[in-house]
Amino acid sequence: MNSQRALGLALALTLAAAGCGGGGDEFSLPEGAGSGGAAPTGPAYDPATATASIAGSILFEGDAPEMPPIQMSADPYCLDAGAGTREEAVMVTDDAKLRNTMVFIRSGHDTGLFYAPPAEPVVLDQEGCRYIPHVFTMMMNQDITFRNSDNTLHNIHAFPMVNMQINVGQAIQGMETTDSFTIAEGPFAIRCDVHRWMNSFTAVFDHPFHTTSGDTGDYAINVPPGAYEVVAWHERYGEMTGSVTVAAGETAEMSFTYSEPAE
Amino acid sequence: MSQLKDLLSNLSPAKLGEAIQKSQIYRSVFRVGVPVSDRKRMLVMLGNVFLHLHPVKVRKSGIRLRFTWCMGGITFFLFLVLTFTGLLLMFYYRPTIEYAYVDIIDLREQVPLGIMREIHRWGAHAMVISVWLHMFRVFMTGSYKPPREFNWGVGVILLVLTLLLSFTGYLLPWDQLAMWAITVGSNMARATPFAGYEGPGANLLTLGENIPLISSTSDARFALLGGTRVGEMALLRFYVLHCVGLPLVAGFLMAVHFWRIRRDGGISGPL
Amino acid sequence: MSSETPNGGTPKPAIPPPAKKDPALNISQRGDRLYTDNGLHKWFAISSLLLFVFTVWMIVDDYNREWRRYQRGFTRLSVLQTELDRQAAAGAIDVAAVNALSAEIEAARVRIAENAATLSEVESRLEALNDEFYSTNQAYLFARAEYDVERYDYEEAVANDPENAEPLRVIAENRLADINQNLEDVERLQIAIEETTTELDSYIGERDRLSSERDGLVAEATQLEAAIVTLDPGLIRTSIRNAPILDFMNPSETVNQIQLQNLHYDAPFLQVPRVDRCTTCHLGINDAAKDEWQQPFTAHPRLDVFVGADSPHPMDGFGCTTCHAGLDRAVEFSRAGHVPDNAEQQAAWEDQYGWYLDHFLETPMLPMDRIEASCLKCHTGAGDVPEAPALNMGRDLIRTYGCFGCHNMPGYEEVRRVGPDLTTIGGKLDPEWVKKWLADPRAFKSEARMPKFWFNSNNGGPEFEARNNAEITAITEYLFSRSQDDPLPAAAPAGGDVGRGQALVESVGCLGCHAVGPIPDDPARTQHRRRFGYNLASQGSKTSADWLYNWVRDPRAVWHDTNMPDMRLTDAEAADVAAYLVSLTNPEWEAEAFPELDEAALDEVTLEFLRTGSTGIQAQEALAEMTLEEKIMTTGEGLVARYGCFGCHVIEGFETAQPIGTELTQPGSKLLNQFDFGFLDIEHTRTEWYAAKMADPRIFDVDRVKRPEELLRMPDFGFDEEQVGAIVMILTGLVKDQVTPDMRNDLTADIEAGRGLVAQRNCRGCHEIEGAGGDIRSTIADQGLWPPLLNTQGAKTQPMWLHSFLQEPGEETLRPWLSARMPTFYLDQAEATVLGKYFSAIDNAPYPFIDTAIATTDESLTAGRELFELAQCNLCHPAGDQMPDRDAADLAPDLGLAAERLRPEWVEDWILDPQAIAPGTRMPAFYIDGVSQLPGILDGDTPGQLEAFRDHLFLTIGNGERAEDN
Structure with missing residues (x-):
């Protein structure tokens, strides 16, 4: 009797021991499993912290190459409205500064912050059968308004590498179409397929530290204090970079000099 | 209080045991009771169907391991293990070519206590080894000498049956090893004299000039395989032989074998 | 039998005294009984104990499988994850709203309590109404049933016994009146019930609505909480339900399997339906939320294409092993046939899992760099397989390099041999060039498709030099002697301009199939379709301007079977192109001279051929009597047969000769023991063997001692690693699994035929069709000048127009701004129809009859x-x-x-x-x-x-x- 009881007890214990769930402890959840998957957008960037600035000029050395006039005979309206327009690839001011050069920060800004795009849209106008402005910069998700100020058919055909291509036809004078680019991207062209000479260049950024040298050849960008990599980009002469550190309240000077490359 | 004490004392294990042993049910099941005397021991042995197969008394010589190696007993034990594990395997093994191989895989992978398959296989190897050792021992101890020649003959037949059981069982996993081994083995049957169509004398067995009786579809090999090649018919045939036919014959002969030993005075009694 | 029974009967004499007291009967002193021997007890006890221990051990060992450990780990992780989710959900609850609702519910409850008496009265009224409704409705239904009987009786009476019909009619009509009355009652009751229910609802309905609203707010957190309890009901319960033996009832740890009737595993001698048990351990494979969990729980990549319920390969229909191979029924890591991707992973697995390669498994899992091979089982058609770039490249390579010329391969029986026609070799080339070419094609142009037969790893040593040159000379002389040189149709006009020619070649569309010189990789797209036509480098060192002029002017006139279409060049243009091509020379090549023939080496080779079919002595005698010319011809012919040149080239006399290479009908299923690894120290797997072979086809001769005629013969194509991988992918994918038609991707015959023709004529060299192609774009900077994208071509053009366009593309200029021309492909009616049907089929556009009449105002x-x-x-x-x-x-x-x-x-x-x-x-x-x-x-x-x-x-x-x- 005793031995039988002992046997039964041993068997029961065995079964229970075998069934007892051990093991499986070497596994663990991946990082960030609890966050629920939403991409953190980070705290918003406060423009008031941009107490410093980087400023300078884009200089041009040597003689500016001659820009030939554009043949606009394909469209009688353009022949009239855009008479005398020259190509805009290289435009140098009287004091030897290069116009229409993009200047922007590549690194050094806080990438953990969320930079809201400006509410005001960028306007790309078509007047006299050319794009105005010829070079501009914008932020991702910022609206861009294409306006046709000419009384002829234009189309705006943007050629980004990463964003969706845009090709919008505007037949009526005064028409405006609004769109935006959702991904930050380096410089790309915008062309008109009807008038092949028309072109414009833009770049899309995920931060507000960008500008162009415009008509004057000078630029200035307000930034929070820190060390930055500054890049200048010109449609013909390409890219130049420089590094600068700026403290609060100060203005750091950063100028670039381009010249026509020797043949 | 004292009534409680009485009650409790009546419930003591000893009293309880006694009451049980005196009950009608107990006495119906256990006719003889606890064997405390020689006579009772003998009665228990003779009165129980399982025990009465065993001799009441065993000579001391019968437990001489150095004499017997206990090989016969081990063989029989393995036979029982194989029967039991084989029976359990029959629940999960289907002897058709669609299922045989994958059922064996399933037994290994997924069936609870599918380890029965491994035990069955190892047991079969062990049984063949122990059968040979047993034969060797019997020879060495001269236990085949008169009047035990008949038993030796029965033992030889049992050896053949054991090997046949191994042979038929080998095919059942239906893998490459099984199929080709049986192909080789069954091809030997082709060469049987007279009964094999490639053996000597096969074309002597004809009815008249040109009615051959022994051909590839009517010879010993065909009988063994149930066909001309090792296929689904062979598998089924081997399965039936392995699970029913051969064990029955072996069991029958084992009964004869064991009885003969008892009759000749018990295991390893003096000649 | 026993004379003493305890069950009653006559009393028996007393029991004799115990045997112990009688020495004669004393057991331990009689000497022939051993059952009191303690030794026996000892051994019996030990063996019993051992038996018990081993039985318990067996049960426990059999029970403790590794998949249980994984399932427990997964449960634990799931619980943790659910807890995190629950916390997030709980944090997201709008507590204020919940509290407000709770207050409202409480108020409603109070109101109900205040009106308890009225409420119970309404409830009992409703109950009474329901009862009444039940009985009244029942009466109505019974009455209707009765009416059916009575009406039938009446109708039967009218038919068979008209005189006695009238009373029955009356009965039936009365019943009908009853029914109508009953119906009125029923409907009246229904209305009453509705009204009462509405009244009841006015009391309790609001509370219920508020309750359910509040439940809705906390729903997510509550559900997650319940989920946690379901996942992990506690250690005791889990242990009991999963205990050995007891787990037949309701275990939480189970083997999971997917049974597939239509996909088969190749068990010995039969195909059996697959039973995939992978999901026993791979528990998160179909859950997108688990894409970052660690193995084995991680989700499958690209659930939109594989495994997901909405994908083309849902898990329930396809399982796992049909793509990944391995033993489907296994639930243990090594036995399932997991194969590491590289040596580091192998070391990690051996360490972590005790991994070993089960060499009894004929189909171990495919390493991940060969996983595309499985696509080929079902995607057997001519078109590209989506999401399988290496596989597609492999197919294109096989078509381009013509493997099927020497090896029988399924699917390529009708394809033309890939090499040029050698029956007219004398009209184009000269023997010196051919000899240098045979010795090393890639020294002439790096993109040469012709493989190298001599100076390889097994016949490159200095001892082979004379012999190799002799063989090459013999073959060349033989080919030239059999050449039938028809005169060229026209002579090249003088004054072809090289500059114009170059501009033409680079713009008119040649570069869609051809390239000049090495082809740089373009990350934006493939470039292998520009290997369809022979590379144009060094043409000036190869052939004459006359020949090139004739060729580009009208290829078919020179070689009838060519794939090259007609570019519709004017004579002047052709002359320019010829001038340009002939200006491309290879001066280094031209400077080298081929060595003189070594007659002793030639004799050696000739002797080998003479020996077949006769004794050595006879062969020597025959050799002594042969002239040099005869030796060259015999040897040349024999070598062409030995090396199988006719596998790629048309050679006179060998038009119907059998290809010399191994049959490649099911290379992916070839048993491992049938591969000859020789002395090469590589992993003994199929993919490794094929990779080694494709990288250097003679490699398995390393360290072997062989007679020259026994050496391996497959030539060296100079494949780079990517190309080797692509071809190995195809070889691994050609398996003996038979997939039933209902499991294959169903493409209509039209699309199949179209894709085949598109591949055969290399349309994708210029055009992007069905998302792939357009290799020529890498040579054209301006996107506006690219050949058109043929997306929606079927829906776009009218069938008749397309048909005639394909046959005569030069008729009208559609796109005047394009300098590239659509060539004339000499498509016959059938082929043009194939293409028309194809484009229409992929766009689901009607074909060939459409209605172009336009209804308008x-x-x-x-x-x-x-x-x-x-x-x-x-x-x-x-x-x-x-x-x-x-x-x-x-x-x-x-x-x-x-x-x-x-x-x-x-x-x-x-x-x-x-x-x-x-x-x-x-x-x-x-x-x-x-x-x-x-x-x-x-x-x-x-x-x-x-x-x-x-x-x-x-x-x-x-x-x-x-x-x-x-």
């Missing part, structure tokens, strides 16, 4: 003209005789062709969103998100405007047919 036609002017289409598009004042490079397609060429429905789709059909097109979009940018006409109604455009295009500009006004 005058208003639409007028609007169309206005739209046309407003959008200023004629700034870029010629329209009939109206030609814009622009360079040809700036023109758009001629709209006058549209009525005959385009399908009307397509034109509407095009104008609505050109970028969707042809991304990068110069056609501007006048509709942004469906909103018209041309307001004022037809009130800016987009569909109306599109129809107006169409009408103007087809009916006003073109002379399309206007449908009858109904």
